[in-house]
Amino acid sequence: MPYAPPRICKCGALVPAGRACARCSKANEKARPSASARGYGTDWRKLRETMPKTRCAICGGHWEPGMHLDHRTPRAAGGTDDPSNLQWVHRRCHSVKTAGQDGGFGNRRGQRG
Template identity: 45%
Template sequence: MAPFKGRNRSTRRATLSAGCAGCEGDDAMPYAAPRICKCGSIIPAGRPCPRCSKAVEAARPDRHQRGYDSDWYRLRRAHLATHPGCVVCGSTEGVDVDHKVSIKDRPDRRLDPSNLQTLCRLHHNRKTHGKKAGIARG
């Protein structure tokens, strides 16, 4: 540490984090720049816009309008009684009943038992959000 001889620790850290060529310190990792949301708000990188998130949630139909009524919950209970484990990994912890063909695409198959499958939260989220990891989206 010859170049820093006689300097205090905070000065060394400031010099290292300034990005001098060849030096990498503990604090050398840069932060991502904030972004401007479509509504005009300045948002920290990687965070959702609080103003737009509230507007999207307010515009979302409630569970009954999306097809999850008492008939659905009755069918869901019956399906879990006969198919308790995830069809991908077999887990019985934190499972969801998933529509193989979405209600949005085929509302007539909403209460069709042959259109249901049991998925753990991990696999349900992967399917729902379109990540191709072991099961096809559909």
């Protein structure tokens, strides 16, 4: 199994690759708006319930509980919640796609956590 060396957190602490120190993690979590504030409230939950359960749009695997309903064109890039712009993806597939597009969940395009 490949080994990823530790890295330096924003605050200067040495942390495992792909992580932030506990202090920065808590600060990031406090700064992030709630799901409802980001547009994923009651209407979004109702939309998720009505979307047909299809295979993962990335890997083609079967639908399973816990899959993410992903925007093909992100909201930040002008995408909408229209069903034609939505696709079911596995959590792991969504994480890879998001990291490739904008550096990770909640980061601006080109920004890495």
